Amino acid sequence: MINVIAIIIAIASVLAALGHAGYLAMLGNAAGKRAGGAPIAQYVRSRWAIAGGTTAASLLAWLLTNGDVPLDIIAILIAVGSGATSVKALQSTQAKYRSGG
Template identity: 45%
Template sequence: MHLIAVLVALVALLAALANGGYLAMLKSAATKRAGGEPVVHYVQERMPKVGITVVLAVLALLMTNGGFIFDVLAVVVAAGAGATAAKELRSTHERYGKAS
């Protein structure tokens, strides 16, 4: 169970960091373009959720150092954080990811 908990926590952390990285690149590109203010505002609204998902994924990874009960809790926390981060990344990509 420990290995599963660690892997789920690592995948959740990867998803949360990918979401944050994508938003950071999107903001960087938007600040260089005229009329990019709405995108910058969108990214700034999403950043607190990125921070929360990263913190939860790290917390889940730390929880894997406990016993079986902590491993189960870590899987639950990591699955929630990873699913939220993946959903946010998907919705942002669908909104702004199309090449023009």
Template identity: 50%
Template structure:
């Protein structure tokens, strides 16, 4: 039973960490491309404003990934932290994409 919970916790936290890193990568690419274009400063500012959200979700998911190497109790906490951080990362990424594509930055 403990091994199954450990594997599930590892998978959940790893997927959450990848989602948080993906949001950070999206903002980094957006910022990099905007710096190369004339008049891209508003997009750079938009990406810079969204970076703290990415940092927090990346930190939470990394903490969950580290906690997942503990016992069953720690694995359950890691699943909750990782799941919450992953969901928050995906929502933040969708929000960033929607706001950028609609020009509300």
């Protein structure tokens, strides 16, 4: 039963990390096409390390769900940490560049 929980948490973590990376990709693409978008593009480049790290950690957590119960617990801890970091980073970026209302 704990394995199923670990897998669900790991998949959610991967989705959160990929969501953050996808948002950075869209923001960077838009900034590259826009005059005066250099500061935004520079910000996006500075955030790629966080996006890559959280994606790698969440994929590692998903991989660890193939083991026994102790590895499932470690996978849950890694997935929760990387997922929370991804969501917080995404919210921070969205709040900084949110337009309209």
